[in-house]
Amino acid sequence: MCGIIGYVGHEECAPIILEGLRRLEYRGYDSAGIAVHDGQALRVRRAAGKLSVLGDLLAREPLRGTVGIGHTRWATHGKPVEHNAHPHVSGGIAVVHNGIIENHVELKRRLQAEGRVFSSDTDTEIVAHLVDLATQRGLSLFEAVRATLAELRGAYAIAVLAGNDASKIVLAKNASPLVVGKGDGVMIAASDVPALLQHTRDVIFLEDGELAEITRDGARIERLDGTPVNRPPQRVHWSMMQAERGGYKHFMLKEIHEQPRALEDTLRGRVLLEESDLEASELGVTPEAARTLKRVVFLACGTSYHAALHGRYLVESVARVPAVAELASEFRYRDPVVGEGDLVVAVSQSGETADTLAAAKEAKERGAQILAVVNVQGSAIARMAHGALYTHAGPEIGVASTKCFTAQLAALTMLALYLGRRRGALTAERAGALLTELVAVPHKMRDALADAKHVEDIARAIMHARDALFLGRGLSSAVALEGALKLKEISYVHAEGYAGGEMKHGPLALVDRNMPVVCLLPDDSTLEKMLSNVQEVRARDGNVIAVVNTEEVAQNLATHTIKVPRTAEEFTPLVTIVPLQLLSYYVADHRGTDVDQPRNLAKTVTVE
Ligand code: F6R
Numbered sequence: 001m002c003g004i005i006g007y008v009g010h011e012e013c014a015p016i017i018l019e020g021l022r023r024l025e026y027r028g029y030d031s032a033g034i035a036v037h038d039g040q041a042l043r044v045r046r047a048a049g050k051l052s053v054l055g056d057l058l059a060r061e062p063l064r065g066t067v068g069i070g071h072t073r074w075a076t077h078g079k080p081v082e083h084n085a086h087p088h089v090s091g092g093i094a095v096v097h098n099g100i101i102e103n104h105v106e107l108k109r110r111l112q113a114e115g116r117v118f119s120s121d122t123d124t125e126i127v128a129h130l131v132d133l134a135t136q137r138g139l140s141l142f143e144a145v146r147a148t149l150a151e152l153r154g155a156y157a158i159a160v161l162a163g164n165d166a167s168k169i170v171l172a173k174n175a176s177p178l179v180v181g182k183g184d185g186v187m188i189a190a191s192d193v194p195a196l197l198q199h200t201r202d203v204i205f206l207e208d209g210e211l212a213e214i215t216r217d218g219a220r221i222e223r224l225d226g227t228p229v230n231r232p233p234q235r236v237h238w239s240m241m242q243a244e245r246g247g248y249k250h251f252m253l254k255e256i257h258e259q260p261r262a263l264e265d266t267l268r269g270r271v272l273l274e275e276s277d278l279e280a281s282e283l284g285v286t287p288e289a290a291r292t293l294k295r296v297v298f299l300a301c302g303t304s305y306h307a308a309l310h311g312r313y314l315v316e317s318v319a320r321v322p323a324v325a326e327l328a329s330e331f332r333y334r335d336p337v338v339g340e341g342d343l344v345v346a347v348s349q350s351g352e353t354a355d356t357l358a359a360a361k362e363a364k365e366r367g368a369q370i371l372a373v374v375n376v377q378g379s380a381i382a383r384m385a386h387g388a389l390y391t392h393a394g395p396e397i398g399v400a401s402t403k404c405f406t407a408q409l410a411a412l413t414m415l416a417l418y419l420g421r422r423r424g425a426l427t428a429e430r431a432g433a434l435l436t437e438l439v440a441v442p443h444k445m446r447d448a449l450a451d452a453k454h455v456e457d458i459a460r461a462i463m464h465a466r467d468a469l470f471l472g473r474g475l476s477s478a479v480a481l482e483g484a485l486k487l488k489e490i491s492y493v494h495a496e497g498y499a500g501g502e503m504k505h506g507p508l509a510l511v512d513r514n515m516p517v518v519c520l521l522p523d524d525s526t527l528e529k530m531l532s533n534v535q536e537v538r539a540r541d542g543n544v545i546a547v548v549n550t551e552e553v554a555q556n557l558a559t560h561t562i563k564v565p566r567t568a569e570e571f572t573p574l575v576t577i578v579p580l581q582l583l584s585y586y587v588a589d590h591r592g593t594d595v596d597q598p599r600n601l602a603k604t605v606t607v608e
Contacts, residue, residue: 001265001394002086002098003027003072004178005195006159006169008214009186014063017070018055020188020195025051026244026251026397027098027191028074030377031085034058035094036068037166042094046085067166069159071096074394075377076265077104078121088125090116091132092163097124098191099155099176100392102269107151127152131160142213142220145170149211149224154268157191157206172211175264180204180212180219182233187214193236194243202233250595252398252490256581257449260442262403263574265392266410271439276432278418283371284387285343290422294341297368298325299359301605303401303485304347304408309478310573311345311373311412318426318570319419328359329608339367345415346372349396349404350604351379358608360384373411375404389415398596399603400490402581405482406445409574413438437568441575444565448578451562455579458545458560459586462516463491469507470497470580471537472520473530479520479573483580490598491588500526500533513541518583519558520576523549524569531557545583547576 003024007013017034032054033046043063047053051072071086077100078084087094101107104123107130112118116129130151134144141162149156155175162168171178171189180189181196181203188199189212196203204219206212210229212221221229238247248254270279285293296315298308305327312325326336328346338344346360351374360381364370372385375393382388391407417434420426426434462468468487472480477499484497498507500519511517519534521527534557537544546554549566562579588595 001027001074001392003191003195004069004096004098004157004159005188005190006069006161006171006214007186007188008067008167008169008216009183009188010066010216012064013066013068014058017068018051018058019198020190021051021070021072023194023244024072024191026395028072028395030073030075030080031082032070032072033085033087034063034068034070035087035089035161036063036065037161037163038063038065039166042089042092042161042163044087044089044094046082046087048080048082048085065166067161067169069094069096069161069169076100076390076392077123079378084120084122086124088120088122088128090125090128091136093128093132093135094161095124095128095131096159097127098157100265100268101126101152101156102154103152127158135162141165141168141170142211145172145211146224155265159189168213168215170211170213171206173206174208178206180206180214182218185216187216187219189214192243192246193238194240197240197243201236203236204231204233249589250398250585252400252402252595253585255396255398255403256578256585258394259403259406259578260445260449262393262407263410263442263445266407267414267439268392270414271435273432273435273439276428276435277421278414280418282387282389283415283418284385285369285371287422289369290419293321293343293369295343296321296323297338297342297344297363298323298347299328299331299344299356299363300325300347301328301353301355303405303482304349304356306478306482306485307405307408307412308345308347309481310409310475311347311415313475313478314413314416314570315419318416319423320425321419321423326359328353329355331359332362338363342368344368344370345412346370346381346385347408347412348372348381349375349401349408351376351381352604352606354606354608357381357384373408373415375407399598399601400486406574406577413570434568434570438571441567441571444567444575445578448564448575451579452582455562455582456586458562459583460590461560462543462545463587463590465493465514465516467510467515468493468495469510469515469517470495471500471503471517471530471533473500473526473533474524475569475573476520476522476526476576479577479580482577483518483584486581486584487587489601490584490595491591491593493587500530503533503536508536508540511537511540511542513543515542516545517542518545518547518580521546521548521553522572522576523553523566524572527553547579
């Protein structure tokens with residue numbers, strides 16, 4: 001996730017673009033850049049680090065001009081260093097891009113064979129080269145962009161500026177957001193509305209497969225096939241703060257709703273449907289190492305530990321490799337047996353959690369291969385690991401992890417499938433069926449999110465509870481732990497997650513009519529056993545909230561039922577966690593707690 005902006009007007013645009021980028025910083029903040037046409041040529045300034053570093057650079061080396069583009073980056077391809085910061089320039093073309101170009105490797109190879117020299121590790125730079133080549137063939141900028149898009153596969157919102165034309169910017173969108181604002185003698189486009197609000201409230205949201213040319217006087221929009229688009233601007237009434245949260249009341253709610261997109265971005269370019277396999281060059285785990293490794297050890301804390309439990313389960317069941325998941329905070333203090341033949345997977349949203357970093361270092365010193373599954377490029381854990389499988393969730397601002405959790409589940413699922421294929425534990429046919437289902441999961445998440453109002457009603461009914469239980473079996477036991485953690489950390493309601501079968505060994509004593517018990521009852525291999533556990537709860541008058549695929553399952557058992565779409569058993573947590581996140585959110589919101597910054601907690605825990 002990154003933020004892009006383009007401005008064509010009458011004012012000096014560098015400060016305007018910088019301010020717009022500041023409004024988009026929630027989308028990415030590891031490096032930034034800006035290109036301005038000064039009337040004669042393109043001038044570019046780029047800097048690694050927060051936007052303030054670019055601001056300082058512009059103060060020392062100002063840019064003058066009234067047409068320009070800008071970018072704030074959340075690295076996906078290539079480290080967050082200056083040469084990977086956007087805009088990327090080739091010949092007379094500058095490009096900023098948000099998204100992931102899936103076929104960038106093959107395009108780059110072809111362009112290099114044609115003699116093109118690349119100066120970054122990004123997928124974006126190929127766009128600059130392709131547009132430059134097309135303009136050299138005599139196409140207008142608009143047509144050159146159109147011709148380039150025909151070659152791209154993946155997600156993009158791009159803004160393109162040419163050195164030989166200071167009157168326009170060309171934009172295009174597919175699966176990444178882009179909105180065009182129409183002011184008085186000024187057009188400004190950006191990834192999100194907050195970047196435009198100081199200039200206009202009249203906006204046109206571009207649709208997938210559309211490209212646009214903006215000049216001071218207006219916008220010309222067409223579909224890729226040349227069909228003209230005449231969509232009048234609409235007026236937005238959000239306050240700046242509402243706009244920054246996409247109209248949601250809290251970042252956490254916004255991030256819960258961003259999950260289908262985060263999942264799509266994490267799967268993009270890695271799921272190879274035609275080959276029934278996964279692209280795994282980032283892993284640092286060669287096919288040979290995948291075949292011969294003896295054990296997988298997952299290390300993580302908090303929510304990431306719950307994702308690790310999911311990884312452990314799938315690596316064992318799908319790849320048939322012995323696997324354990326360990327709390328990183330405990331791992332180092334028991335002189336663990338770990339070393340050669342072990343693949344240690346350090347799972348962390350921030351990539352900076354001190355416990356996880358220290359545990360992974362310890363394992364590395366003892367000879368284990370380290371794989372980082374992290375969301376932040378270039379973070380400490382990513383740097384110390386032999387390989388990194390990045391989750392592409394974009395920055396997470398709410399302290400409670402939501403979209404990064406589901407992106408971790410997806411990454412670890414891909415790891416398990418990759419190992420399964422290499423080790424022969426998973427046939428191509430089964431892998432093909434699973435991968436086809438996996439790419440359908442974001443749609444199922446969207447369906448689950450569409451039920452938010454119903455979940456809010458349930459939250460209202462249980463919001464005064466002092467305690468709550470979450471139960472699940474198999475893969476759902478990790479979901480139960482995560483559901484309980486979400487509830488306690490943001491609403492301060494005491495909550496416990498349990499494997500359903502454990503109830504009778506103690507926790508059942510807690511159950512009475514005041515106890516909400518959230519039961520995960522997807523149609524999977526554990527359903528029958530789980531139903532027996534729910535009967536035990538019902539017999540003690542527990543207030544059952546059932547998460548099901550089929551409503552009949554919970555008849556006569558549940559006070560409240562939440563139905564979510566069915567998926568393959570291996571992917572069920574990606575869908576069932578959604579109502580649990582929403583439930584926690586609404587309980588907390590109705591109780592009036594500080595949802596995005598709960599008391600006593602920090603987003604990144606860099607102390608042991
Ligand atoms: C809970 C939460 C924390 C983190 C934990 C590890 O919502 O966010 O439990 O999961 O502090 O953080 P990372 O994943 O950054 O290592």
